[in-house]
Each structure stands twice: as structure tokens, then as C-alpha cells.
Amino acid sequence: MSAPVVHTEPTGRATAPDIRPRYRTPGFWTAVVAVAIAVAVPFLVSDYDLFNLSRVAAVAIGVASLNLLTGFSGQVSLGQGATFGIGGYAAMMAIRYLEWPVWVALLAAIAVGALVGFVIGLPAVRMGGFNLGLLTIVIAALFPVLLYRFSDFTGGQAGVTLAAPAFPSPTDSLTDAQWSYLVVLTLLVLTIAFLDQLVARRTGRALSLIRAGRILAVSNGVDVERLKLQFFVISSVLAALGGAIFAFVLGLVVPESYPLVFSITLLVASVVGGSRSWIGAILGAAMVVYLPSLASSVIPGEASAYLAQLVFAVVLGLCVIVASSGIAGAGRRLASSIERVLRERRATAPPTPPSTTREEIR
Amino acid sequence: MNHQTRSRGTVATFAVATAAVLVLAGCTPRAATGSDAQSADDSPIVIGASWPQSGPLGSVAPGLAGLEAAIAAANEDGGVDGREIELVTADDAYDPARLVENERKFVEQDGAIAVVNFGGISIAGREYLGQKQVMGVSMAGNSPLSDIEAFPMQRAFWPDVSWEAQLQGKWLTEHAPDAVVGYIGFNNDLTESHLAGLAAQGVTPAQVAAVPPGTADLSAQVSQFQAAGVDTVIINIGAPTGGATLAYMDQIGWKPTVFLSSTVSDFHTVINISGPGPVEGAYSFEFFKDPSDPRYADDDVIAQYLDDMEASGHEKDATNALALEGYGLGAALVDALSRTDSFDSEGLLAAWDSFDGTENPMLRDGITLEESSHGRVIFQYQLSRFDGASWVDEGEIEDVRELGIVE
Amino acid sequence: MSAASSGSPAAPILSLRGVGISFRGVRALDDVTFDVPRGGVTAVIGPNGAGKTTLFNCISGIYRHEGDIALAGADIQHLRAHRRAAAGIARTFQTxxxxxxxxxxxxxxxxxxxxxxxxxxxxxxxxxxxxxxxxxxxxxxxxxxxxxxxxxxxxxxxxxxxxxxxxxxxxxxxxxxxPRILMLDEPAAGLSAAESDELLELVAEQGRATGMTSVLVEHDVALVMRTAGWIAVLDAGRLLATGAPDAIRQDPAVVAAYLGTDAEVAA
Incomplete structure (x- = not known):
């Protein structure tokens, strides 16, 4: 599923282009295939792999929330990792101390995320740009410090752990890991479907205008501050949701998991994956989850952390220089070229209309 | 739908499918996992070790080298009961999330019967190990690891840091009842445990400096100590903080009584950084040997240790006390395995809990591994004083169980 | 106010009263007061730096300004930009x-x-x-x-x-x-004479069909004289004159300040 483009039928029509139903878009069917494969995975790979894939899915929700913010509403947050962590803590503490059921705890995380988003977002949308970056970076830097400071409440370094798996399998034919993966996958798919629908139509157009410039947006009747605040809150809610799911998968929350670097890592993952693409969010999340252990298996020891950072930096640099739309964007471009080659093969066919995709024009 | 978008969709779908196949190729098939493979009599005994090899506590990595050397040496000698011990290792960068990830891999993928780690963050993995009924052993001394009632699968190798703190407190009340104490430690639960131990002996530091790992400049805190009239400084913090602070105190000519906690009193952690002069006269309640200390130059056990380190390719870490401690931990595990009834978590745990005057290559002469209490196996300390070249024994070995510190 | 202001229709679509704005102490617009008649095309002309685009930015609410603006009799000076757009003020940009x-x-x-x-x-x-x-x-x-x-x-x-x-x-x-008002900022810039005529004819046609009023800022005096039914002249942030094209062409103040060099072209 990619950034929403209203699909416009080609020339020569006397009436407005149709709103193409979702099931007629290629992205939809790609997504269906992807989900079908993802559903088959738990019956093929080990529980440990499922644990990692579940983590990817949870982080992907966090990265997607950042995509919504940076890629769609044109805001930047260097504190998304903190919001992710706050969601995790809210959910875990609700279970551990209040003994709320898992699903209620998820709702608690969502509520806390909304509150945090509103409190940060209110001044943030007025600031914008550099100042917003600074504000969010301060929050990200403060979060772990506060967790240590109020350790009676947060468990300090030991954090909060779950006494039993958050998503226990209801049936003997599935292990906890299989069940947990399927639950997390479902939540990810729902989140992406929600996001994809959210940035469509009139809202999507308003967002395009905001990204193009404030004056253009207000001149077309867009209440920029209001929409930005709405999206800041929605983004925080999803970050908190992703964080809660991540904590459930891991079975613990600790301050060490949410340093400032984690917030920056999420941002890099968003850029590298492609901040206008939901598939990109999953790719970025996969990097966040797999790169550190991959790096330490290639070069053990102190150098591994640097290797992971180096790979991250190089990929980020490549994205900035050659593929500004991230891996997902580069993939789309590649698909376009393949498609063009295929089309040229059908050489004798009637003359084809000029290429119409924006990727090609760029 | 026109054919452009259709072929685009086909390409995209194909790409997704390809990506999925690639991902699956990197995973382990379901059938090949789990502990089923463990049942055969000649199959290796798997132990997982998650250790900080990078990150804020990357400096403790030699501990893992020592552990590897001990296991390699045991395998060289024919293993345990004809079985090889397979040590699976992974870096956790001192990140609890990665620690838990590693533990899951060891348990679910490698079929490990025990998981070893450095400590501190290992409290994060206790719950999981409890759920999976897999034994966990940490090297570190944090007091929370003594809570074996809540976490019956978790053990720790070093004694509880609060016990040594009690010994320090007891010494202070006996020898310097009017001491004004300043404490320097990490900004984590190690400091809490230590202060709790001092408090149990009626000692409350007038000044506490709790700083993050890696801090080198404590001049502000030292000035504060001086201003508050501190005359006794207790240091329980790793490299480079302890060494740098002692060097600075020496530079400004301030000579209070200094207590170094045992695990941060070795040459690599302190003396090589500060130089021997600034440490001269410092006290420490010690339980392990330091391969860098000249007094062990002719020690047979240390010589064997050095050979084993070299044989396993870790000679560059051999002079680091942490490596010897990792080696000691490995030797303790091998000893427990050699006494176990069954090569599973339950059997290993039972054997680990029943040391009885067991010698260990890292321990000082006269100190032995004992029957487990509070999840710990070491209870004896030797008060030592640094004479400018070497740590020298002061008085007799003290046993915290006999002193009533541990009941 | 200039004598050329006679003949202004009774119910203007847009009324500006004392509109002014300063940037870092520089008076970009000062006490601009005039009405835009309902329907047809009104042009705002003036030399470079006269404040024409600034005036557009005030009307559309991009700038906070002094004075009152009424759209079809209703005050809009307190409305933020997006609300003014929703109220029926649309615009294009110079670029x-x-x-x-x-x-x-x-x-x-x-x-x-x-x-x-x-x-x-x-x-x-x-x-x-x-x-x-x-x-x-x-x-x-x-x-x-x-x-x-x-x-x-x-x-x-x-x-x-x-x-x-x-x-x-x-x-x-x-x-x-x-829109009720369409503000075009130099719509002819970069277009050939034929292209700009065509574009403005199109706008005029839309105006006739929907009752929309067009306001354009334009350099091309000849074009303005051809298309506009009503003209406001700005100079150095102040209103110089308003009126029908013929009256403006002969207004001595306008000729002195602005049209002088272009007078032949305009005629």
C-alpha cells in the first residue's frame, strides 16, 4: 500500500474521473498478497523468528505513525521514541499495577498517547520546523531520565515486566508465539488500513497543500493549525499503540529501550523506508529490529555497534542523495522501469499513451 | 483498469512475494527448533551467553572471553560426561530489550538449558526465564538478583553488593566511627543496593555522587565532597570513572581514606588508569584474584588460566580481571554440570545450588564456592590494602554468613 | 479621494476601510479605503512596490492588518485566512x-x-x-x-x-x-498577449455565469484598460485614485505618478 494517489482515468472523458474503488487499485492487491503471505508465515518459521517478526510489526506501527507526521502532515518529531515508550509504560503499568485486561490496557495506552500528543502538539504546531524539532528532542532526552527519577513508580532500571504472555494462545494448535504474531499482525494491518484511509480524499488533499506551503494551504481554506494538531495527536496515539504492542511482545519495558537514540532511529527508519509509504514503514522497522543483531553477527564486539550505525548512516545518506522517497520509493521506481521495459517488448501493439506516473516524470 | 496499472500491480505483487521468500529464507523452519534435539545422549549441552560487547558497558566484554576460554578448556578435556558444551553467544549492548531477544533465541532456537549474562539488566529477563523454566546466571552483584522467591530460575555469581557494603560499614563503625563518608557509584540500582548495605551498619554517606557509566570528570563532585568535610571515600564504579577520580584527588593533594569495591579494584578498572600512586593505601574487601596483580605472577591456577586464554585466542584480554571472573563463572558451570543428574535446567540448577567448599580458579586462596543462599554462592572476603604495587592481605578471611550479615 | 471615484455602485462586494500594514516600521499600505463593485473585473494597478500584492495578502488574510474589510457587507477582518477562503475569497499567485x-x-x-x-x-x-x-x-x-x-x-x-x-x-x-471574489496576481506575466486575453476572457465568462467578481493586480496597463471595468491605483502604499478606465487614464495624479511613461501604450 503506497501513498494515496487519486487514480485518474486517462484523457478524453467528458465527465469527472471516477473515484476508483479501493479493490481496483494495484496497491490493494499487493497488500492482499502481502497479508496472505504474512498469515502463512507462522506455520513455516520458528517461534523465535515469529517473536522478531512481531517486534518488526510493532515497531512498524511506530514508524508508520512517524510517516503520518513527517511524510503526510509535514511535521517533524524527534521524540516519537518517547511517545512509543510512554505507550509501552502506560499499557504495562495498567496490567501490572491496575490488573486491567490486555485490551483495556491497550486502550489506556491509546488514551495516554492522545493526551501526550495534545499536550506536546498544542505548542508544537505553533512552533513548527526547527523549534518543534528541539522541543521533541528535549522530551525524548528527558523521558528515560524521568523513568529513573520516579523509579518507585516505573520500576527504575528493572522496568515493568509481564508475569505471563500478553497474548496467550486460546488453542492448543497454536503456540503463544504464533498466536501473538497473528494478533500483532492483525493490529498492524488494521493500523495501516486506518492510516491509508485517513490520508485519502479531502484530508489527503489538505495534507498535500500543507506540505506544499502554509500560504497555499490557507488560501485554499485549510485550517493548517487545526489539521496539524489533529495529526500530531493521531500520530502520538499510534506511536503509543505501537509501543504498547512492542512492550507486550517483549514482555517488558525498561528505560534503556527508549533513549534519545531510539527516537532518532525511528526517524531514520521512516526516512530510509520511505516516509510516504506504509510498506516503507515495515521495511524501516525491519532495519531497526534486525540490523543490530545482524551487525554483531558479522563483526562481533565493540565494532558491531559502529557497523550498525554505519550501515544506518550510509543507507540514510543514499536515501537523501539518490532515493529521496526511501526504499519503498526506489522500489516503485524500479517497478516503473520494469513495467516500461515490458511495455516496450510489446512493441507492435498500438501506440501507448504517454507515461503518466509521477515517478517516471521525476 | 488499464494495462499500465495492471502490470504495475503485477510487478509490485511479485516484488512483495520475492521479499517474503527472502525473509523466510533467513528464518529457521519450525520443525528444526526446540529442545527435541537435546534428548540424544551425545548431543551437546547448549548454554547461551548474552553479554555486552558494545554499547555503554562494552568494557565488560573480556568477561565473555574468559567464559569462552573456560568452556573451551572443558571441551578440550573431553567435555562433561562425554558431551560437548556448546556456548552460544550474542551481544546485547547492555540493552535489556536485546538481552531478552537473545534469551529467546537461546531458549527457543538453540535449545539452551541455561542463559548466562553479565548482570544489571538481567533483571529484565528473569520473568521470561521463569515462564520458560530455564536457568539464568548473572555475574553481577545487584541486590534484586537475590530475589529467588519471585524468580526461582535466576542465580547470580558475584556476592550481593550490599554484603560487601555491610563489611565496609562494619569496618568504618569499628575503625573510624566519626568518618564523614562520600560515595561514588553508578546512577542505577547498584548504588541503591550499596547504600542499603551501608545503612544496615549505621553508615549514611554525607555525600553521594551517582553518575552514568563512562563519566570521567568528577572534579565538581570531589570539590563538593571536600567542602562537606568528607574524609572517607567509597568508590563503586567501573572504568574510567574510578581511576580518573583517584588520579584527580591525588593531583589536588587530597588524601582521604579510600574504599574500593572489590569488583572495581583491579588493575584494568582502576590502577592502570590512575597509576599505582593514587591508589596506595586504599582498602578493599576482595574475593577474586587479579591476573594483573604481580603477587599472582607465580600462581599455578593463574598460569593455567593464562594458557587456556591463549589456547582459545583470547590472550589479549588475559590480564583483565573481568576475563578471569568470566573464566571462574565458566569453571563453576562446568563443575555444576559435572555433578548434575540430568542435563537440563532443573538438574543444572540443583547442582549449582549445592556447591560445597568447591574451589574455583578466580577465587582468592582460602575462599570457596558454597551452597547457594539468596541465589549467591560466594560469601567470603579478604580485606586487602594496596601497598603501591600489589593488594596485600589485612587480617583474616571474613565470612558474611558467620558475621550475621547473611542469615 | 480623487474625483474619479464617482459612479461606484451602491452595494460593493468588497469594502476596504483604512486598511494599513507596516513591515519593520516601513509603511507598506496606509489607510487604503475603496470599494470593489459587485461583478465584472476590477484591477489594482500601480508601480512596483506600490503594495498591490500586499493588499491581496491583507484581503486574503495572510497578513494581519489594520482597518476593516467587508465581504458583501459582512466584516471579515477578524477572520483567519482559511476562513476568508471559505467565505469566498480565492486567489492565484504571482508565480x-x-x-x-x-x-x-x-x-x-x-x-x-x-x-x-x-x-x-x-x-x-x-x-x-x-x-x-x-x-x-x-x-x-x-x-x-x-x-x-x-x-x-x-x-x-x-x-x-x-x-x-x-x-x-x-x-x-x-x-x-x-469563489465570490477571485483575486488574480499578475495573471498575464509570462503569457503572450493572446494567451492572457484568452485567460481573462475565460475568467470574465465565469464571472458572468456565476456572479463572481474578479480583482486583478496587473502591470500591463494596456491589458487592464481593455479588460477592467473599474480600477484602483496604488502608489507607495496609498490609494491614488479609483474609477472607470477612462477616468483613470485622464486622472492627473495618476498620470503624474504612474501612467506618465506608459501613457502612449495605454492610449
Missing amino acids: PTLLDAESVFENVLVGTHAWTRTGPAGVLLGTRSARREEREAREVAWERLTAVGLAPVAHVPAGALPHADRRRAEVARALASR
């Missing part, structure tokens, strides 16, 4: 500003934001009224697109359009907002 990555159709469609009401929740749920409104918006956008003659390139990314088509697309976008 056509489009979403270059989006299709031309999409660029026109964004103009409908001003009068559509579906919020994020409606979009998300795809309610019946949201779908109805979306269909209507697309029909309006398509109709405006067709009117400016860009239907054949509806699916082309706006970034690939030639300059004249970018102007047309921008006008179509403004028209798609169903």
Missing part, C-alpha cells in the same frame, strides 16, 4: 504555485476544499454524505478543468505543464473553490 507531483486534476480538486465540509472522521468512515460531497467536488473540479481547456492533460503531473497551462490550472483551482 503559479501548484502541487507539482500531483496530477492537474488533483490540483484543481484541492480548490474544492474551501466549500467542502467532510472532516478526517468523515473521510475515514466514508459516510454517505462524505461520498456524495466527494462526487460533487470531483464534478465541479472537472467542470472547471474543462472550462480552462486542461481536460486533455488532466492526468499529467502539474510539474510537467508549460507555463501558460500552469496559470490556467491555478485559475481552475481558484474557480473550483466557488
